[in-house]
Amino acid sequence: MSSKRIAPSVLAADFANLQRDVEMINNSEADWFHIDIMDGVFVPNISFGMPVLRDIVKHANKTIDVHLMIVDPDRYIKTFADLGSNILTVHYEACTHLHRTLQAIKAEGMKAGVAINPHTNVNLLEDVINDIDLVCIMSVNPGFGGQSFIENTYKKVKQLREIIVKNNANTLIEIDGGVTSKNAKQLVEAGADVLVAGSFVFKSENPTQTIRELKEITNI
Numbered sequence: 001m002s003s004k005r006i007a008p009s010v011l012a013a014d015f016a017n018l019q020r021d022v023e024m025i026n027n028s029e030a031d032w033f034h035i036d037i038m039d040g041v042f043v044p045n046i047s048f049g050m051p052v053l054r055d056i057v058k059h060a061n062k063t064i065d066v067h068l069m070i071v072d073p074d075r076y077i078k079t080f081a082d083l084g085s086n087i088l089t090v091h092y093e094a095c096t097h098l099h100r101t102l103q104a105i106k107a108e109g110m111k112a113g114v115a116i117n118p119h120t121n122v123n124l125l126e127d128v129i130n131d132i133d134l135v136c137i138m139s140v141n142p143g144f145g146g147q148s149f150i151e152n153t154y155k156k157v158k159q160l161r162e163i164i165v166k167n168n169a170n171t172l173i174e175i176d177g178g179v180t181s182k183n184a185k186q187l188v189e190a191g192a193d194v195l196v197a198g199s200f201v202f203k204s205e206n207p208t209q210t211i212r213e214l215k216e217i218t219n220i
Protein backbone atom coordinates (compact mmCIF):
# COMPACT_ATOMS: atom_id res chain seq x y z
CA MET A 1 0.00 0.00 0.00
CA SER A 2 1.47 3.32 -1.00
CA SER A 3 0.20 6.54 0.46
CA LYS A 4 -0.18 9.36 -2.01
CA ARG A 5 0.20 12.96 -0.98
CA ILE A 6 -2.70 15.35 -0.50
CA ALA A 7 -1.97 19.06 -0.79
CA PRO A 8 -4.84 21.37 0.21
CA SER A 9 -4.76 24.60 -1.79
CA VAL A 10 -4.77 27.58 0.55
CA LEU A 11 -6.36 29.66 -2.22
CA ALA A 12 -9.72 28.26 -1.12
CA ALA A 13 -9.17 29.07 2.58
CA ASP A 14 -10.94 31.84 4.47
CA PHE A 15 -8.34 34.62 4.49
CA ALA A 16 -10.02 36.31 7.43
CA ASN A 17 -9.43 33.08 9.37
CA LEU A 18 -6.15 32.11 7.79
CA GLN A 19 -4.40 30.95 10.94
CA ARG A 20 -7.37 28.71 11.77
CA ASP A 21 -7.23 27.16 8.31
CA VAL A 22 -3.45 26.71 8.46
CA GLU A 23 -3.83 24.94 11.82
CA MET A 24 -6.56 22.75 10.31
CA ILE A 25 -4.07 21.58 7.67
CA ASN A 26 -1.34 21.15 10.32
CA ASN A 27 -3.58 18.90 12.38
CA SER A 28 -5.02 16.96 9.44
CA GLU A 29 -3.68 14.03 7.42
CA ALA A 30 -2.68 16.44 4.65
CA ASP A 31 0.91 16.17 3.47
CA TRP A 32 1.69 19.56 1.94
CA PHE A 33 0.48 23.16 1.81
CA HIS A 34 -0.21 24.17 -1.80
CA ILE A 35 0.29 27.90 -2.30
CA ASP A 36 -0.96 29.60 -5.49
CA ILE A 37 0.80 32.82 -6.46
CA MET A 38 -0.87 34.69 -9.35
CA ASP A 39 0.31 37.92 -10.92
CA GLY A 40 -2.68 39.05 -13.00
CA VAL A 41 -0.53 38.77 -16.15
CA PHE A 42 0.26 35.09 -16.67
CA VAL A 43 -3.25 34.35 -15.42
CA PRO A 44 -6.29 36.65 -15.30
CA ASN A 45 -6.36 36.80 -11.51
CA ILE A 46 -4.27 38.05 -8.59
CA SER A 47 -4.16 35.84 -5.50
CA PHE A 48 -1.80 36.90 -2.71
CA GLY A 49 1.88 37.59 -2.36
CA MET A 50 4.91 37.50 -0.14
CA PRO A 51 3.55 38.89 3.16
CA VAL A 52 0.77 36.31 3.19
CA LEU A 53 3.15 33.47 2.37
CA ARG A 54 5.54 34.67 5.09
CA ASP A 55 2.75 34.41 7.67
CA ILE A 56 1.57 31.02 6.42
CA VAL A 57 5.13 29.68 6.71
CA LYS A 58 5.30 31.03 10.28
CA HIS A 59 2.49 28.70 11.34
CA ALA A 60 2.72 25.79 8.88
CA ASN A 61 4.41 22.54 9.92
CA LYS A 62 4.37 20.73 6.58
CA THR A 63 6.07 21.01 3.20
CA ILE A 64 5.41 24.32 1.44
CA ASP A 65 4.59 23.67 -2.22
CA VAL A 66 4.53 26.98 -4.11
CA HIS A 67 2.86 27.16 -7.53
CA LEU A 68 3.98 30.31 -9.34
CA MET A 69 1.55 31.51 -11.98
CA ILE A 70 3.65 34.50 -12.93
CA VAL A 71 5.60 35.68 -15.97
CA ASP A 72 9.40 35.57 -15.84
CA PRO A 73 9.56 33.61 -12.57
CA ASP A 74 13.39 33.79 -12.46
CA ARG A 75 13.01 37.25 -10.90
CA TYR A 76 11.58 35.80 -7.69
CA ILE A 77 13.38 32.48 -7.15
CA LYS A 78 15.57 33.79 -4.33
CA THR A 79 12.66 35.63 -2.73
CA PHE A 80 10.56 32.46 -2.51
CA ALA A 81 13.50 30.47 -1.17
CA ASP A 82 14.07 33.07 1.54
CA LEU A 83 10.37 32.95 2.44
CA GLY A 84 10.66 29.24 3.22
CA SER A 85 9.32 27.49 0.09
CA ASN A 86 10.34 23.83 -0.12
CA ILE A 87 9.11 23.19 -3.66
CA LEU A 88 9.00 25.96 -6.25
CA THR A 89 6.96 25.23 -9.38
CA VAL A 90 7.18 27.46 -12.43
CA HIS A 91 5.06 27.26 -15.56
CA TYR A 92 6.56 25.73 -18.70
CA GLU A 93 4.70 28.40 -20.67
CA ALA A 94 6.31 31.22 -18.63
CA CYS A 95 9.96 30.14 -19.02
CA THR A 96 12.23 30.97 -21.92
CA HIS A 97 15.16 28.98 -20.52
CA LEU A 98 13.50 26.28 -18.46
CA HIS A 99 16.67 24.24 -17.89
CA ARG A 100 18.44 27.28 -16.45
CA THR A 101 15.44 28.14 -14.28
CA LEU A 102 15.36 24.62 -12.83
CA GLN A 103 19.05 24.82 -11.93
CA ALA A 104 18.51 28.21 -10.31
CA ILE A 105 15.67 26.84 -8.14
CA LYS A 106 17.82 23.92 -6.98
CA ALA A 107 20.78 26.22 -6.32
CA GLU A 108 18.56 27.97 -3.76
CA GLY A 109 17.99 24.65 -1.98
CA MET A 110 14.42 24.00 -3.20
CA LYS A 111 12.89 21.16 -5.18
CA ALA A 112 12.16 22.24 -8.74
CA GLY A 113 8.68 21.86 -10.23
CA VAL A 114 7.25 22.54 -13.68
CA ALA A 115 3.53 23.12 -14.24
CA ILE A 116 1.90 22.61 -17.62
CA ASN A 117 -1.34 24.15 -18.84
CA PRO A 118 -4.08 21.88 -20.22
CA HIS A 119 -2.98 22.62 -23.80
CA THR A 120 0.68 21.78 -23.22
CA ASN A 121 1.82 18.32 -24.31
CA VAL A 122 3.72 16.32 -21.69
CA ASN A 123 6.25 15.20 -24.32
CA LEU A 124 7.71 18.71 -24.25
CA LEU A 125 9.19 17.87 -20.86
CA GLU A 126 11.10 14.75 -21.87
CA ASP A 127 14.45 16.45 -22.49
CA VAL A 128 14.48 17.94 -18.99
CA ILE A 129 12.61 15.22 -17.10
CA ASN A 130 15.71 14.19 -15.11
CA ASP A 131 16.07 17.78 -13.91
CA ILE A 132 12.48 18.05 -12.66
CA ASP A 133 11.49 16.99 -9.13
CA LEU A 134 7.76 17.51 -9.73
CA VAL A 135 5.51 17.99 -12.73
CA CYS A 136 2.24 19.74 -11.95
CA ILE A 137 -0.34 18.78 -14.57
CA MET A 138 -3.01 21.47 -14.59
CA SER A 139 -6.41 19.82 -14.79
CA VAL A 140 -8.11 23.22 -15.17
CA ASN A 141 -6.93 26.41 -16.83
CA PRO A 142 -4.84 28.13 -14.15
CA GLY A 143 -6.07 31.26 -12.44
CA PHE A 144 -9.07 30.27 -10.36
CA GLY A 145 -10.21 27.71 -7.84
CA GLY A 146 -13.55 25.95 -8.13
CA GLN A 147 -13.40 25.00 -11.82
CA SER A 148 -14.40 21.68 -13.35
CA PHE A 149 -11.83 18.96 -13.88
CA ILE A 150 -10.72 18.42 -17.50
CA GLU A 151 -11.10 14.71 -18.35
CA ASN A 152 -8.17 14.66 -20.81
CA THR A 153 -5.92 14.83 -17.73
CA TYR A 154 -5.96 11.04 -17.18
CA LYS A 155 -4.35 10.51 -20.58
CA LYS A 156 -1.66 13.08 -19.79
CA VAL A 157 -0.85 11.44 -16.47
CA LYS A 158 -0.37 8.05 -18.15
CA GLN A 159 1.83 9.57 -20.88
CA LEU A 160 3.96 11.39 -18.32
CA ARG A 161 4.33 8.24 -16.19
CA GLU A 162 5.69 6.45 -19.26
CA ILE A 163 8.22 9.22 -19.88
CA ILE A 164 9.34 9.10 -16.25
CA VAL A 165 9.79 5.32 -16.31
CA LYS A 166 11.54 5.36 -19.69
CA ASN A 167 14.07 7.93 -18.46
CA ASN A 168 14.46 6.38 -15.03
CA ALA A 169 13.56 9.77 -13.55
CA ASN A 170 12.68 10.50 -9.95
CA THR A 171 9.84 12.92 -10.68
CA LEU A 172 6.56 13.27 -8.82
CA ILE A 173 3.33 13.83 -10.74
CA GLU A 174 1.00 16.38 -9.15
CA ILE A 175 -2.54 17.10 -10.34
CA ASP A 176 -3.97 20.54 -9.77
CA GLY A 177 -7.54 21.70 -10.36
CA GLY A 178 -11.00 20.27 -9.83
CA VAL A 179 -9.80 17.32 -7.75
CA THR A 180 -12.58 15.62 -5.78
CA SER A 181 -13.36 12.23 -4.27
CA LYS A 182 -14.89 11.34 -7.65
CA ASN A 183 -11.67 11.57 -9.70
CA ALA A 184 -8.99 10.97 -7.02
CA LYS A 185 -8.81 7.19 -7.38
CA GLN A 186 -8.66 7.24 -11.17
CA LEU A 187 -5.90 9.86 -11.05
CA VAL A 188 -3.79 7.74 -8.72
CA GLU A 189 -4.43 4.65 -10.85
CA ALA A 190 -3.24 6.63 -13.90
CA GLY A 191 0.02 7.41 -12.06
CA ALA A 192 -0.45 10.55 -9.98
CA ASP A 193 1.58 10.99 -6.75
CA VAL A 194 0.20 14.26 -5.38
CA LEU A 195 -3.34 15.62 -5.52
CA VAL A 196 -4.01 19.30 -4.91
CA ALA A 197 -7.51 20.05 -3.63
CA GLY A 198 -8.85 23.50 -2.87
CA SER A 199 -12.61 23.95 -3.04
CA PHE A 200 -13.35 20.29 -2.41
CA VAL A 201 -11.60 20.55 0.95
CA PHE A 202 -12.41 24.07 2.14
CA LYS A 203 -15.99 24.30 0.91
CA SER A 204 -16.87 21.00 2.56
CA GLU A 205 -18.63 20.81 5.90
CA ASN A 206 -15.68 19.14 7.61
CA PRO A 207 -12.36 19.89 5.83
CA THR A 208 -10.34 17.62 8.14
CA GLN A 209 -12.65 14.71 7.35
CA THR A 210 -12.56 15.53 3.63
CA ILE A 211 -8.75 15.37 3.66
CA ARG A 212 -8.97 12.00 5.45
CA GLU A 213 -11.42 10.81 2.81
CA LEU A 214 -9.00 11.78 0.01
CA LYS A 215 -6.15 10.00 1.83
CA GLU A 216 -8.23 6.85 2.17
CA ILE A 217 -9.31 6.88 -1.48
CA THR A 218 -5.73 7.32 -2.69
CA ASN A 219 -4.20 4.62 -0.45
CA ILE A 220 -4.21 1.91 -3.08
Ligand SMILES: O=C(CO)[C@@H](O)[C@H](O)COP(=O)(O)O
Nearest residue numbers: 142143145146177178198199
Ligand atom coordinates in the same frame (compact mmCIF):
# COMPACT_ATOMS: atom_id res chain seq x y z
O1 LIG B 1 -3.48 26.56 -9.23
C1 LIG B 1 -4.67 26.48 -9.05
C2 LIG B 1 -5.62 27.28 -9.87
O2 LIG B 1 -4.93 28.04 -10.77
C3 LIG B 1 -5.16 25.52 -8.05
O3 LIG B 1 -4.16 25.18 -7.11
C4 LIG B 1 -6.48 25.80 -7.39
O4 LIG B 1 -6.33 26.50 -6.19
C5 LIG B 1 -7.17 24.49 -7.13
O5 LIG B 1 -8.43 24.75 -6.64
P1 LIG B 1 -9.65 23.75 -6.86
O6 LIG B 1 -9.79 23.54 -8.35
O7 LIG B 1 -9.25 22.46 -6.16
O8 LIG B 1 -10.80 24.44 -6.24
Ligand SMILES: [Fe+2]
Nearest residue numbers: 036067176196
Ligand atom coordinates in the same frame (compact mmCIF):
# COMPACT_ATOMS: atom_id res chain seq x y z
FE1 LIG C 1 -2.07 25.51 -7.90
